[in-house]
Amino acid sequence: MASLIKTYNFGPGNPDPGVFPSHDLGEAARRALSRMGTILAQYPEQRGLPELRGVAQARFERNHHVRPPLENIVITNGAMQGLQLSAMGLARPGDSVVLEEFEYVGTIRVFKQCGLELVPVAIDDEGMRMDDLESVLERQVASGRKPAFIYTTASYQNPTGTSQPVERRRRLLELARRYQITIVEDDTYADISFEPPRVPAIYSLAQPGEVVYIGSFSKILGPGVRLGFFIADESTIARMMPWKMDGGTSMLSQLVAAEYFKDHLWDHIEEGRQAVKDKRNTLLDALEAEFGSVPGMSWTRPEGGLFLWVKLPPEVDRVRLQQLATEAGIVYSTGQAFQAENKDVAFLRLAFGWIEREEIAEGIRALAQCVRAAMATPVPS
């Protein structure tokens, strides 16, 4: 029997399902298979279908005005595989890696699973703090634990929605250069940008070999297609590729996506971006209306991406809040899930790509009731 509770799903980091191009993708699949279907009778090319690598190249060039060479672009099973190849190719179990104190759960899982020690750097409204990074690097190097790499989502960070201004990105490069440490830049949300001008990717400011750039097709098409890519210089690719032991990324997905993007890349990105921007605006208005006067409560104003990070007043009982929210059909992610050391923190993440726009204001109103009730409950000392 279908549930009678209405749900408000601020949980998943998915793009807007309403713009998923089922029909045009179906047409693209038919065209691609009738023209090139026999390619599927072979194993995929190691670095991926040149046409799809060309799409990644065109996206990067349009966003950052630098054209990475096609041979330096490798198609992967989502950005997730780029993370895994970085962890396995650039580090050894027991090595440390530096990353933002609040980080995508998938990144935390992959790095931990690869046996890496996570060294968090503080984050503020403009992303990773460079003063803290400098002291963390100094400390690590002085104790003989030079990190294998620095991982950062400089634009539209998951979970905080923050972005580093260009001066921070330049400083990050300087610090990485000083200690000769590779930067792994995760730009999964690259095209979901709301407020121009776009800040250049760290990769576009760097010299060859300094940065591994990780991209995705999940947020402009759908995570179900499992396509992503990374860009790196030849010697870094040579360190990462031995760990790509999947027989190649699905050529069926690559063929269909490349054919679809031949005609629809920019208009589809624009449609998705606009849909998500409308939802972000609706969410910001709803938060202001419901929580604007609650002392101790604040939230980020993301310039892109799919997430907004809410700071809760300390007197909110977070366990009680979660219970009440679940009963009211509200889904969000707890801050603790993203804390690199699994500490309980007074934050929650609201994702705004997946939920229907019409449900946002109602969902935040319901959440406000839960927050008030969870504040009224005495917090155990």
Ligand SMILES: Cc1ncc(COP(=O)(O)O)c(C=O)c1O
């Ligand atoms: C920062 C970040 N990196 C990587 C990924 C994984 O993306 P993909 O679906 O391309 O594997 C996600 C997914 O949410 C993410 O938020």
